[in-house]
Structure formats: C-alpha cells, structure tokens
Amino acid sequence: MAAVAPAPEEEDYVAADAAKLAAPHVEDDERQGGCCCCCGTASSSLARRATSWCRRKLVSRPVVCRGPTEPAAKRVLVAVAAGTEPLEAATAADILDRAGARVTVATASSGLIVEAGHGVRFAADARVAGLEAEEFDLIVLPGGMAGSANLRDCKPLEKMVRKHAEKGRMCGAIGAAPAVVLARWGVLQGFKATCHPALLGRLGDGGVIAVDDRVVKDRNVVTSQGIGTAIEFALALVEQLYGQRTAEEVAGPLYMRPKQGVKYSIQEYNQVQWKCTGTPRVLVPVANGSEEMEALNLIDVLRRASARVTVASVEDVPRIVTRHYKLNLIADVMLEQAAEMEFDLIVMPGGLPGALKFTSTDKLVGMLKKQAESGRPYGAICASPAYVLEPHGLLKGKKATSFPPMAHLLTDQSACEYRVVVDGNLMTSRAPGTATEFALAIVEKLFGEEKAVAIAKELVFM
Incomplete structure (x- = not known):
C-alpha cells in the first residue's frame, strides 16, 4: 500500500489556480431536466x-x-x-x-x-x-x-x-x-x-x-x-x-422523503450477503461538481458506523469544488494512491459535473470494473448510475435507480421509482434527498440492520 502524502498547507489552497478548482454548472443540461439537485x-x-x-x-x-x-x-x-x-x-x-x-x-x-x-x-x-x-x-x-x-x-x-x-x-x-x-x-x-x-x-x-x-x-x-x-x-x-x-x-x-421520521426502505433484488474481512474499507471518489450532501452523507454515516472511509480526489488537487460551491472538500488521498489499495466497497456521489469527470477517468472506471468482476460491492447515487455505471456496462443485468430526470438513460428502468435499490452487490439511489437513506442502507448491508437503525436514531432520522 502506498504511503499517504501529507495534505498541502492552507496557503497552497489559497494560492491554487482558480481554473483548476472551477467546475461548470452545466446549466443548459439542467434547464432540460438533467439536474443533480435534491x-x-x-x-x-x-x-x-x-x-x-x-x-x-x-x-x-x-x-x-x-x-x-x-x-x-x-x-x-x-x-x-x-x-x-x-x-x-x-x-x-x-x-x-x-x-x-x-x-x-x-x-x-x-x-x-x-x-x-x-x-x-x-x-x-x-x-x-x-x-x-x-x-x-x-x-x-x-x-x-x-x-x-x-x-x-x-x-x-x-x-x-x-x-x-x-x-x-x-x-x-x-x-x-x-x-x-x-x-x-x-x-x-x-x-x-x-x-x-x-x-x-x-x-x-x-x-x-x-x-x-x-x-x-x-x-x-x-x-x-x-x-x-x-x-x-x-x-x-x-x-x-x-x-x-x-x-x-x-x-x-x-426528492425528499414523503414522510419524515420514519424508517428508511430498501428495494432489494437477488439478495446476497456483503462480506468483508475485518473492518469494511470504503472508497468515496470526489470530483469538482460532486454533490456535497451526497458525498458527506456517505462519509459521515459510514464513519459513524466505524467503516474505514477513504475520500479520493479524481482531480489534480486534493481540494474539491463541490456542486454548489459552498463547502470545498479536501480529500484524504489522490485517486492514484487509492488505486493501490483494496476496498470492500466503492461508492460514488452524484452531481452531473462530478459524474462526467468520473466517467472519463479511466483509472476509476477500471477500479469499478475490477470491483464488479470480483463480486465486491459498488454503488452510486443521483447522476452517477446513469452517467458512470450505465455507459461502462456496470448495470448490465442489474436493477437500479437514478436521478429521476436521468432515468431514461438506464437500459432497465423497472426499479427507477424506488429511493434505494440493491441488486446483489450493487446499490443505487436517486438524489440528495435520498442520500441519508442510501448511506444507512449501505450500513445495513455492511454491519446489519440493528446498527443502521441505531445510527438513524442518533441522527434523528427516525
């Protein structure tokens, strides 16, 4: 495993080239209903x-x-x-x-x-x-x-x-x-x-x-x-x-919950047990334009469950300009370092600009394909099922959901009405308003329902 390089000092971020940190809004796509908001x-x-x-x-x-x-x-x-x-x-x-x-x-x-x-x-x-x-x-x-x-x-x-x-x-x-x-x-x-x-x-x-x-x-x-x-x-x-x-x-x-304070729900097909050796190791890739609420739900909730979560930047700097430019995340490692590690789960947030970066990053796509071929779990929310998993054949023969205005991009749209969908070793979800449910469903698959419900109550989610 490669050593993790120390994070740059604050001055490096402040002096960083703004062009490297900027991500397009993709406003034209949004006006046509291709939004990744929630x-x-x-x-x-x-x-x-x-x-x-x-x-x-x-x-x-x-x-x-x-x-x-x-x-x-x-x-x-x-x-x-x-x-x-x-x-x-x-x-x-x-x-x-x-x-x-x-x-x-x-x-x-x-x-x-x-x-x-x-x-x-x-x-x-x-x-x-x-x-x-x-x-x-x-x-x-x-x-x-x-x-x-x-x-x-x-x-x-x-x-x-x-x-x-x-x-x-x-x-x-x-x-x-x-x-x-x-x-x-x-x-x-x-x-x-x-x-x-x-x-x-x-x-x-x-x-x-x-x-x-x-x-x-x-x-x-x-x-x-x-x-x-x-x-x-x-x-x-x-x-x-x-x-x-x-x-x-x-x-x-x-796409928030129709009723607050209730238990999350999972639509599951081809049920299998997600197996890990020891503490689950989870990779959350992030890019300029990733949805902050989706990324942070994954990081926060899974770390509460004691998973070892690694946040990896697919850009050329650790600092990520998130979808609404309000909380610029600083990744733990660069993707090149993460590629030398083994993960029990790789799961991607949405945000259309971020998803487009994911789908064009050969190293990340290769990691996802290797994950799927080895039968290990992988997942995505919002734009990422439609723009990353589908075009690279990672939804073939699988039931999945995505951000509703992008559901037409999925070959199999039969499960798109559900908020969280699990099919074997794959989990997908719809939008920022379903992000906490998505993270809790992952905790349930990795650690069991009892732990997921305990965290949901701690969060005042239910």
Missing part, C-alpha cells in the same frame, strides 16, 4: 406540495439571475468551527444557495481549513473575525458538541449574533447549537426552541421553552434537532427568508 422539506405537507410542484414544472435550480432592478440577494452567514457537524453546515449552505441567497461559510478559528466532525476537512470562505462589520439577513449555527463549544467560545461571533438578534434579524441553529450556543448567550430567552433530543433538558437553563419537535419556528428564530432534520431545517429558513413558494421550488427536485 431537496428536503420542513414538513410532510411541504414535501407533498414540492412533489406536486416538481411534476408541474421540472426545475433543477429554481432561482434565476436577477436583473439590475431586482433586489440584492439575502446575505447568509453559516458559522463553522473545529468539530462542526459537516452535514448540518453543508445542508444549510447548499439549500440556501439554491434559493438564491448569498452564503458565506466563515470559520471561528484563525485558519480557513476546518477540521470538522468525523474526519471531514473543508475550506471556509472567510474568518468570523474578519466579518464583524458586515450585516447579514440570517446567521446559521450548525451543531456538533465540539463544534458548538468552539462557536460558543468565539467572542467575535457572540458579539455579532447578539447585535444581529437585537435588531430582530433571523437566527437559525441545529443539533447541539441551540442549547450549547444560543441558550448560553441568552439569545433564546423566552423563545420556543428545540435541539438534539439528548440536550433538550439543557434548554430550560437559558430560560427557553423547550419543544421536542423536528423544527421549531418562533418569531425570528428557527431551531432543529440534528442531521436527520437538516433538510427540513434549511427549507424552513428558506421559507422564512423568501416565502413558501420559493421553499417549494427548492424542495421539488431534491
């Missing part, structure tokens, strides 16, 4: 309305560029720190960006590289300390116990949030952040709020009316419970900023 909803009723909207008007990125006479985009700050839950941060940034907000991801630390939870590394846009004079329409605080504690101890952020709240502007917090940060600062005094169920008892210490619900809106504050409620939380923020119609437009192409 969404979640703040409630089951919103999910139904969004599904209806998506059927009436298939859109991938609903907000178009504003003309010179239209109002400026809403400004949103997503504050992050070492130990932040990456999925909570990414989901809020991603979905608010889809709604047309001008999102800044700022770190409470002195450097731009964030060592988030579960070994995830990403680059922030700015430092909180440099934004104290800025005005925002919304400030969002993701959770994670360590991340929330670091946000709480950031004095410039506390000053910003207190001033922001005094002006009656919107605040959002999820997971541990409502209890550990906002309640501690006194911002929630007299408000109804929620947080991760394990911390609900601590809300009352800050004079908060604790509510055990997935998302709670009270005046200018929106709070939520955890990773499993992150899409609902983000859409509630969109609705507060832009209204119900925009929230429905953003939600439609995400």
Whole structure:
C-alpha cells in the first residue's frame, strides 16, 4: 500500500489556480431536466406540495439571475468551527444557495481549513473575525458538541449574533447549537426552541421553552434537532427568508422523503450477503461538481458506523469544488494512491459535473470494473448510475435507480421509482434527498440492520 502524502498547507489552497478548482454548472443540461439537485422539506405537507410542484414544472435550480432592478440577494452567514457537524453546515449552505441567497461559510478559528466532525476537512470562505462589520439577513449555527463549544467560545461571533438578534434579524441553529450556543448567550430567552433530543433538558437553563419537535419556528428564530432534520431545517429558513413558494421550488427536485421520521426502505433484488474481512474499507471518489450532501452523507454515516472511509480526489488537487460551491472538500488521498489499495466497497456521489469527470477517468472506471468482476460491492447515487455505471456496462443485468430526470438513460428502468435499490452487490439511489437513506442502507448491508437503525436514531432520522 502506498504511503499517504501529507495534505498541502492552507496557503497552497489559497494560492491554487482558480481554473483548476472551477467546475461548470452545466446549466443548459439542467434547464432540460438533467439536474443533480435534491431537496428536503420542513414538513410532510411541504414535501407533498414540492412533489406536486416538481411534476408541474421540472426545475433543477429554481432561482434565476436577477436583473439590475431586482433586489440584492439575502446575505447568509453559516458559522463553522473545529468539530462542526459537516452535514448540518453543508445542508444549510447548499439549500440556501439554491434559493438564491448569498452564503458565506466563515470559520471561528484563525485558519480557513476546518477540521470538522468525523474526519471531514473543508475550506471556509472567510474568518468570523474578519466579518464583524458586515450585516447579514440570517446567521446559521450548525451543531456538533465540539463544534458548538468552539462557536460558543468565539467572542467575535457572540458579539455579532447578539447585535444581529437585537435588531430582530433571523437566527437559525441545529443539533447541539441551540442549547450549547444560543441558550448560553441568552439569545433564546423566552423563545420556543428545540435541539438534539439528548440536550433538550439543557434548554430550560437559558430560560427557553423547550419543544421536542423536528423544527421549531418562533418569531425570528428557527431551531432543529440534528442531521436527520437538516433538510427540513434549511427549507424552513428558506421559507422564512423568501416565502413558501420559493421553499417549494427548492424542495421539488431534491426528492425528499414523503414522510419524515420514519424508517428508511430498501428495494432489494437477488439478495446476497456483503462480506468483508475485518473492518469494511470504503472508497468515496470526489470530483469538482460532486454533490456535497451526497458525498458527506456517505462519509459521515459510514464513519459513524466505524467503516474505514477513504475520500479520493479524481482531480489534480486534493481540494474539491463541490456542486454548489459552498463547502470545498479536501480529500484524504489522490485517486492514484487509492488505486493501490483494496476496498470492500466503492461508492460514488452524484452531481452531473462530478459524474462526467468520473466517467472519463479511466483509472476509476477500471477500479469499478475490477470491483464488479470480483463480486465486491459498488454503488452510486443521483447522476452517477446513469452517467458512470450505465455507459461502462456496470448495470448490465442489474436493477437500479437514478436521478429521476436521468432515468431514461438506464437500459432497465423497472426499479427507477424506488429511493434505494440493491441488486446483489450493487446499490443505487436517486438524489440528495435520498442520500441519508442510501448511506444507512449501505450500513445495513455492511454491519446489519440493528446498527443502521441505531445510527438513524442518533441522527434523528427516525
């Protein structure tokens, strides 16, 4: 096995050639329904309305560029720190960006590289300390116990949030952040709020009316419970900023669950046991334009299950510009190094630009073919089944699903209605709104149903 090279220093990322990090939006394809977006909803009723909207008007990125006479985009700050839950941060940034907000991801630390939870590394846009004079329409605080504690101890952020709240502007917090940060600062005094169920008892210490619900809106504050409620939380923020119609437009192409809080479901054909020797080793390739919510669900959930997850860049740099340009992931290794390793599972996120890079990368395609020929598991979500697996014969004789507007590209479309499909050693899924189910289904195949359900409950997914 090749040694893993040390990650470049932060200055290398900042000085990197922007052209190498840029990924095309592929807007023309999106306008034709070839989008790789996905969404979640703040409630089951919103999910139904969004599904209806998506059927009436298939859109991938609903907000178009504003003309010179239209109002400026809403400004949103997503504050992050070492130990932040990456999925909570990414989901809020991603979905608010889809709604047309001008999102800044700022770190409470002195450097731009964030060592988030579960070994995830990403680059922030700015430092909180440099934004104290800025005005925002919304400030969002993701959770994670360590991340929330670091946000709480950031004095410039506390000053910003207190001033922001005094002006009656919107605040959002999820997971541990409502209890550990906002309640501690006194911002929630007299408000109804929620947080991760394990911390609900601590809300009352800050004079908060604790509510055990997935998302709670009270005046200018929106709070939520955890990773499993992150899409609902983000859409509630969109609705507060832009209204119900925009929230429905953003939600439609995400293909979120019709009903929240229930167990994930798997449509399985040709059932076989996925066998691993020891701790499962999983490869997650990433590329410029990969969907951040899909990639992070795989990384986060599988690492929670104690899988050894390796994130490999198929580009010529470790830093990946993700689909909505809000959380630039930093891979563990380059694909050339990963190619010298053995994996029990190779699984790809979607995002059309990322999938197009995957399908044109001979080394990755060769690894996938070797994986399939040896009977070892492989999988893909969203655009990747249609644009990577299908053209290279990796779906031959298999049932699969994909991002719905791309389903016509599959030779066998008989299983495309399902959210997660397993056929022997292959697993596929539809969109960012099915990404957590997809990751949990993988955990079930690798570790068993009991472990998958325990993680789902930890995430407040069910």
